[in-house]
Amino acid sequence: MLKSTLVTAGGMAVANWGALTHSQTLAAEVKRSGKRCIMLYMAGGVSQIDTFDMKPGRPTGGEFRPISTKVPGIQVCEFLPNIARHADKLGIIRSMRTKTPDHGPGGYYMHTGYHPGERFPHPEVGAMIAKYCENPESDLPSFVKIGSKSGVYGAGYLGPQYEPFVTDDDGKLPGFANPSVSPEIMGRRGELLNFMEKRFAEQCSGDPFAAHRSAELRTIRLMRARQTFDVSAEWEKAKDRYGDSKFGRGCFTALKLVEAGVSFVEVAHGNYDTHNDNFPWNKANFAVMDPAWGSLMDDLTQRGLLQDTLVVWTSEFGRTPAINVRAGRDHYGRAWTVVLAGGGIKGGQHYGSTDRDGFEVAENPVGEADLLATIYKAMGVNHRAKHFLGSRPIWVTPEGSTPIKELVG
């Protein structure tokens, strides 16, 4: 049974929850691009100087050495050899300048493009992409978070149907997702539930019930599609390449999900909050992150998925160029790095730069909203599309935000 059938059987209108109304023009603007996005989120704030904006020979350079890649002028950390192989696909934004060095607000900013203090919640990027890029006929969730380390900021004004579906850190479904009865019985139970709730829904159309009903419907759909999350058999062959870690398995699950049509998958890794002993910590982090990300790029390329799959490597902020007295690096938003690949991104290039010690952006500063505008542009989503909360207009990204045309055209 397809999602649309279920929705009809349940007597529910799953769009336009509560006070949110979308303009007619907006509805007409909606385009299903067929594109997908995988966001690799380095929780805790990842160091730019120890990864993609190295400063060898400078006091801020730290303990890692750069290695060359096949792209002249692009060097990466010696402990990222698998990413280095894909340098020709990477759009390395070295000039992120973001507004907060605190974990919570930084995470919100980097997921929404908006200040966390605003009165109404904005949807995070995964929810927005799910809205515009999802396959409405699919039983799979359109927005999956593998692990919650990156924070769950929600669908905001888009409504409960775009809330993220959160799995364990390794992409496995919770134990309750394994039903104890046959699909036929599950189906009959669903029909009974739909029958019982139909009249109630006609009489009670409040937000809480809508959210509750949406969760039910999504759960029933998920039970049918749950096998997509079960990568056990293939993982045995893949884990040597991805690394036998939760993040490795999470990246492999993300591959399988986008292959099955999921619009947005976020995989979190960390802890990158290296206030002390930054170098051995990050070396260990990279030993997990690098083979997983590199193998994900390999498989997306080999399966012909990379052109339509945007891969985003990001965090809530970067880390200080200066190394503190505990051999650590602290929070830093004034000049740091995000990497984009695939999804039509023009790879093999740096965008922006920092000064010689990495303290300031030297050219082409990029804010949170500019980054999200770039992501939306690559995904075929109008970053200035207007939504309404009641009569109040809300834009996908704030006024003044601009996609980086050098990366997405």
Added chain:
Amino acid sequence: MADSFANVSILYALPWNTDVVSAVAFIGNDKVAAANRRGDILIWNLPATGDKTPDPARRLIGHTGPVNRLLVSADGKTLISASNDRTVKFWDALKSDGNPGTIFMNDGYKFVGPTEGVAKLPVLPSPITAKVVEQKPIREFTGHKEWIWGLALSRDGKTLVSGDDAKQVILSDAQTGAEQRRWKVKHWVRSLDISPDGKLVVTAEQFPFIRDGDTDVGLHGWDAQTGEMKFDATKQFEASKVLNVGPTSFRFSDNGKHLAVCMGHIDRDGPAGKVFLLNPTTGEKVRELTPSHLRGATDLAFHPDGEHLFTCGRDRAIKIWRLSDGTQVHEITLSQDKNKKSGPFTPTLHAISISPDGKLLAVADSSGQVVVCTLEDRKK
């Protein structure tokens, strides 16, 4: 000596604010060597009296990466260093001549605590320089392909044992550098030692984060002749998870009667800096030494009297333990700048060394100094 430990006092605070001071070792009873994460090694000649803080006399040039360990041969003639530059270097510990040079002693950072607000390199204070003699290594061992944290020398000075992040333990001839044997352990080698009789190598291993929060840790004993595992001391700690913060130092006492390990590779809230005495033959836990260091214990050294163990930690404490019953007999906490934050942002004491005569103690302090203490009661 034990009674006088209650009157330990600082003899010298040798300033070296260039980078985090990471290792320290006495050369005889009147010289101390220290290394930092920039790859420099300095040697100070210590005057008999503590009236004037000495400048460094020698600078050992050769490492291109952080120095993790320093040790001195039992005859006091050779200083040995292990580095992230994948080399073990040997230095003439006693040689006094070399090329004249000048070194800046204060061109590092004074950052403590979160530094989000730092938007540029701070203006450095007026340079403090020291005239030194610059020396090069007499030889090096290049058998490692990864960062080297494990370093030990057999008590007869003939066999070097080193271990790295490629999980390799290598035994080599300390004089010729010829590799004798190697074997692979389970995780990164953080510390190792060879028993006084030369028969057993112990390794403290760790790899943080692969299980997203947990830590993969190993404490193993190996037959030095074959590389065969003789014991796995890890399992007895699995239930308590006290090893998850990672071992930092694992050493035999010179008399072979004791084997000690301390925890604290990862900074963690609370009394995470556990110190254990293990059976030196079987690896079985003999006792835990309490109270633990806060946030982590970073290094340990046995006193030459054979009766006491010294440990240092992330809490800036130096603890002195009586080996016979595990009692903490004294604790010294190094003060810090009142403007510096305490807790997780406290500068760490990274390494500890005791002079061969047992009268001096030195610690590598990441706040930018090497602290030398006298263990004698100076009032007597």
